[in-house]
Amino acid sequence: MRTSPVWNPVQYGTYADERGRPYADLVGRVRAEDVRTVVDLGCGPGGLTVTLREVWPEATIVGIDNSPPMLEAAQQYADDRLTFELGDVREWSAPAGSIDVIVTNATLQWVPEQVDLLPGFVNALRPGGWLAIQIPGNGNAPSHSILRDLAATEPYAEYAKDTSLRPDVPGPAEYIDVLSAEGCVVDAWETTYFHVLQGDNAVLEWVKGTGARPVLQSLPDDLRVQFEAEYGARLAEAYPQRDYGTLLPFRRIFAVAQKKES
Template sequence: MSRDAEWDPAQYGRYGDERSRPFAELVGRLHGLEPRSVVDLGCGSGELTATLAERWPEAVIEGRDSSPDMIAAAKAHEIPGRLSFAVGDVAAWRPHDPVDLLISNAVLHWVPEHFELLPQWAGALAPGGRLAFQVPGNFDEPSHTLLRALCRSPRWKGRVGHMMPPSPVLTPAGYLDLLARHGYAVDAWETTYAQILHGDDPVLEWVKGSTLRPILTELDAAETEEFLDAYRRRLNEAYPAATYGTVFPFRRVFVVARRNAP
């Protein structure tokens, strides 16, 4: 999770099923891996990390996240001696020993220096180990372009105009090149989920759990209400509701890098 925003596990988990799909797709690509040591960087509230303990019962798994609230929620999933969670900045993480699987789910877009970190993390892998991560790739979609324009509008540029920079992630080919240049075997791909969200203002509720968090921490209560009202109107026009729900296309970028045995 972002190192600068305060995170609400309940809000983030409101669309838990939809948010868990990319994690399942990422883990499903780890064919033939039987790790003994696993680190989940940006583990959030721990539910998905706990599924790794079920998948690999012989593994010792550590989860790290910068949000104390998320880690407090994750503690409920701990298994003594097998699964543990701790507060920590993912950018400052360094391994004590080589790791069989280093996984990071929907986190690295919050870490501007992750392009430099990824080769270092891959270097922390044991021979045959994997670095697996996924990031959102929807920064040019209306949910983000409308928010970026609103932040930079005359009304808000003095308060949050510095927020919402251009896309902080690479394409699949960009990540493949970054890691393959360091000698890793890389599998990189993208998936666009045509998600159907339900309820009132569902796209707004979705981004409240992630993209909006850092912006709202800059605003007071009255400003927040005004900002959300303006953003809500724009979102409802860009993502009209149908009788079956609201379609919200969401692109994700996936990477699995393997360190070859010596």
């Protein structure tokens, strides 16, 4: 199992409504019927996974994540139809044709070889089954370019040089090409959400729970405080707080694929 940031469910839960909207938009495009088995790969703290019980009330749902703190938080939602397991999306597999729906939301962006995993996901689907993917596509946004630039300077670079700062991700066209080749009918698109965030230095609070976490974790305590202050100051300039809040444009990429019956 790969080394991964130690995720904080509380920090990740900041702006939960905004983070949850793409999940609902993704699942809303899955037109599956008679669903009995669902897997949520990269389920995090479970607050979104639990919503699948209402979408597919007869299904057995399994959430899988490689973060013990996230899974501990997710256990509050567990019952006889919804369970959570420790696992790495890169190592996950299921018997061929055994799953009705696979959802993976805001997870594959951390996996450089994610395209190589897609055939295995499709193989796990029954004929007519569905694969639903959503990933952030904001790697060139100021929130991330500032992070990369600052992490590359001393004294931070010594510690952050081996930090994965999110690889390039596929666009909708690449998902269509790859999943069509695996015998799927594919609907792929991108959306830029314009989140209005409340609170002081809101974008810093957002990225502390996700994109900036690997860098912040790599630094010694004293440098982490220094880095966060400098990074926060730059973010506050790039994303100024207005009377109505702080505007965060956030591009996301979606792919929903149905495996052909034959």
